[in-house]
Amino acid sequence: MQEDKTSAIMTERKPKNIFVQGPIASSFIADSIQKHSSKKEIGGHSIFLGQVRADTINGKKVFSIEYTSYEEMALEKMHRIREDIFIKYPLTCMHVYHSLGKIAAGEICLFVFTSSAHRKAAIDACEETVERLKAELPIWGKESFEDETYQWKENK
Amino acid sequence: MQINILIFGQLADIIGENKIDLWDIPDTEALKMYLQKRYPGLSDLPYLIAVDKEVISANTVLNNNSELALLPPYAGG
Numbered sequence: 076m077q078e079d080k081t082s083a084i085m086t087e088r089k090p091k092n093i094f095v096q097g098p099i100a101s102s103f104i105a106d107s108i109q110k111h112s113s114k115k116e117i118g119g120h121s122i123f124l125g126q127v128r129a130d131t132i133n134g135k136k137v138f139s140i141e142y143t144s145y146e147e148m149a150l151e152k153m154h155r156i157r158e159d160i161f162i163k164y165p166l167t168c169m170h171v172y173h174s175l176g177k178i179a180a181g182e183i184c185l186f187v188f189t190s191s192a193h194r195k196a197a198i199d200a201c202e203e204t205v206e207r208l209k210a211e212l213p214i215w216g217k218e219s220f221e222d223e224t225y226q227w228k229e230n231k
Numbered sequence: 232m233q234i235n236i237l238i239f240g241q242l243a244d245i246i247g248e249n250k251i252d253l254w255d256i257p258d259t260e261a262l263k264m265y266l267q268k269r270y271p272g273l274s275d276l277p278y279l280i281a282v283d284k285e286v287i288s289a290n291t292v293l294n295n296n297s298e299l300a301l302l303p304p305y306a307g308g
Contacts, residue, residue, distance in 0.1 A: 125308050145300055217240075227244075230307070
């Protein structure tokens with residue numbers, strides 16, 4: 076019985092690919108919002124956008140971040156985070172996209188989008204998803220400076 | 232017994248490869264000791280070991296088909 080239930084949930088939500096090559100375009104974000112207009116049970120969306128910051132480190136400015144990942148593991152972990160979040164919050168839907176490859180300072184590298192009947196669930200689920208994915212997904216970022224040297228970023 | 236190890240991020244810079252194959256490593260403690268000896272630069276960097284895509288927290292016995300990965304600190308988001 077228990078097993079049947081679990082496998083039913085697993086079939087319902089298969090691991091989705093979250094990775095996109097290159098930056099996340101604002102038109103893609105706009106289209107994602109537009110697509111939800113047919114889901115009329117939604118009363119609130121929450122969106123988090125991560126943007127590559129031009130940090131100054133030892134007097135040198137970050138020019139871009141090149142993201143790489145252990146993709147199979149990251150997708151399995153993200154699937155688990157998604158399952159947990161859906162159990163905890165009454166969400167209508169959740170979408171997560173993360174960039175891979177070289178992303179210039181000022182460009183968007185993370186897009187987390189949660190929707191619910193009421194705002195609180197959407198906002199809390201969005202925040203928890205962002206915090207968890209930053210801590211749990213095997214993703215690395217190589218920060219390149221304008222003089223072509225680099226260093227590896229580390230989440231605080 | 233051959234084990235294949237995927238190497239990511241800064242660790243790939245230190246080791247100089249994205250992937251290494253090793254023989255006769257029975258468990259993850261033995262792997263850590265081998266890596267430490269072979270690549271002294273690793274002592275400066277904390278890293279996690281994943282066996283079959285799960286981060287391990289205690290010594291883990293390796294099988295012939297184990298998929299290993301060395302994971303430096305994450306920087307996603």
